[in-house]
Every structure is written in structure tokens, then in C-alpha cells.
Amino acid sequence: MTSTTDPQEYQEKASVPVVALQQAGKSYARKPVLRDVNWQVQAGECWGIIGPNGSGKTTLLQLISGIERPDTGKVMLAGQDIGSYSRRRIARFTAVLGQEGLAPLHYPVREVLAMGRYPYQSWLGRDELDTADELIDQIMDRLDLRSLADRPLDQLSGGQRQRVAFGKVMAQQPKLLLLDEPTTYLDIAYQIHFMEWLDEWRRESGITIIAVLHDLNLAARYCDRLLALNEGQAVQAGTPQQLMQEETIRRLFQVEPAIVHHPDIHVPQLLLKRQ
Numbered sequence: 001m002t003s004t005t006d007p008q009e010y011q012e013k014a015s016v017p018v019v020a021l022q023q024a025g026k027s028y029a030r031k032p033v034l035r036d037v038n039w040q041v042q043a044g045e046c047w048g049i050i051g052p053n054g055s056g057k058t059t060l061l062q063l064i065s066g067i068e069r070p071d072t073g074k075v076m077l078a079g080q081d082i083g084s085y086s087r088r089r090i091a092r093f094t095a096v097l098g099q100e101g102l103a104p105l106h107y108p109v110r111e112v113l114a115m116g117r118y119p120y121q122s123w124l125g126r127d128e129l130d131t132a133d134e135l136i137d138q139i140m141d142r143l144d145l146r147s148l149a150d151r152p153l154d155q156l157s158g159g160q161r162q163r164v165a166f167g168k169v170m171a172q173q174p175k176l177l178l179l180d181e182p183t184t185y186l187d188i189a190y191q192i193h194f195m196e197w198l199d200e201w202r203r204e205s206g207i208t209i210i211a212v213l214h215d216l217n218l219a220a221r222y223c224d225r226l227l228a229l230n231e232g233q234a235v236q237a238g239t240p241q242q243l244m245q246e247e248t249i250r251r252l253f254q255v256e257p258a259i260v261h262h263p264d265i266h267v268p269q270l271l272l273k274r275q
Helices: 007-012 057-065 087-091 109-115 132-142 158-172 186-204 216-222 246-253
Strands: 019-028 033-039 047-049 072-077 096-099 176-180 208-212 224-229 233-238 258-263 268-272
Touching: 007 047, 019 057, 033 057, 033 072, 033 233, 047 057, 057 072, 057 096, 057 176, 057 208, 087 096, 087 268, 096 158, 109 132, 109 158, 132 158, 158 186, 186 216, 224 246, 246 258
Parallel strands: 047 208, 047 224, 096 176, 176 208
Antiparallel strands: 019 033, 019 072, 224 233, 258 268
């Protein structure tokens, strides 16, 4: 049975965590992937999830998005068990962007952006937002997509498709955004552009962001807090200054690190020593 409570409305009325995991665990083929994860995310925060390959980062996002259900414990979304919500209600609250972005299908860019409005459309396709078309125009201008509006996705580069994917989740207007290695296929310049767009959007809208990031320097620069996973367990949570310590990085990734501070914004940055 699904709840009639809209998580978006509930979050606006109650001072509760946007996401809360209580002893959450997940196994595949009887092999534990996540174990006893306790964690809370407050509204407006930006969390980076870090850890070595196979530590459970993507599985954690799948639990929070409702794609997977925990085998043990609970995943709470806006104060209620995520299993009590319908998929449509979750889609009005949560958007997900993976590293693959969008498949190269033969759909024009503007039409793909408009697909982000699906949770807000009636069965006749009528959007409850009268200014939906204006919203799409604003997103295209913001992400430099106006010149690509009529181009089909299968004629775009991987980096361009990732920008379109980002625009699609912006059109969805979620309260919670989940990102799984979103800068993987972007060159250095667009990695910075992407993270700056993301940071600006968060500051304007108050959206809550949870991002799996392999680039620890990007994570330290743009995230308020970091959660470190290792072998399916949450081993440490805190600010970038607290987690970007040489001993912590050495233990997590089995590398020989050197931590320096960014000369302009004074956040910790990672260099690697020869082993």
C-alpha cells in the first residue's frame, strides 16, 4: 500500500532529515554489499560519497532512490519509509543522474529536457506548471544548450549528452538530487563547469545533493560533507577537512598521499607520492 503523503509537501512542513538510513543493509547472492549503515542528510546539504571500487557507493544511491530495497534496516525519505511512496511521488522529490547520462537515442534535445516534467503531467500530458516551456528555455540558456535544441541525442558527444541529462533533472525540479560519478565522461573544463552549475543551482534552490565522486579534489572543493565507505560499511563522515587526512586516504585507497591546501579557497587537495 502506498502513502498518500507527498514527500515534497511533508519535507516543507516538518523539520526532519531529507534522507535517513537506520542500520540499512543490502546483499546480492547472499554476499553483503552494504552493512549496518546509519546516516542522515539534512535539507540543503551537499554530500560526497567516497571510497574504493566495490565499497557499496552505487548501491547506497540505489537504496536512497528506491530502485533497490534494503534487506535489513530502513531507508527514510522525508520522515517516512521510502517503501511507502509510489514511484511517481518519489520522482516528484528525487532525481537521479548516473555517469552514463543518456543513451544516444534519436530524440531532440528540447524534447529530452521536457521529459523531466513527466512527474508533473496529467495522463493527457498537460503540465501542472503553466510556465514549463519558459523553464526549459531558461535551462537551455544556462547550460549552453540553445544551439543544440533541435539536434538529436545520437548526434551529440558524450559530454554534450551529459549536459542534456543534467538539464533534464533540472527540469524535474527535485528536492533531492542523486549523482553517480557525474563528471566521468567530461573533460577538465566541463568538469569544473558542471560542478559550478551544480553548486549555483543548489545555492539558488536549496536542493539537497548526494554525489558519488571518484575525484577527491572535486569532492573536497564542492561538497559540504563527505561519507567514506569501505567494504560496505560507513567508516567515517565529516567535513572535507576532517576526511582529507593522509592517514584516512592511505587506509581507504591503499595509496601514499600528500595533502595540500588550495591556494584560493583553502580546501584540502590530494597529491599522490611515488610508492
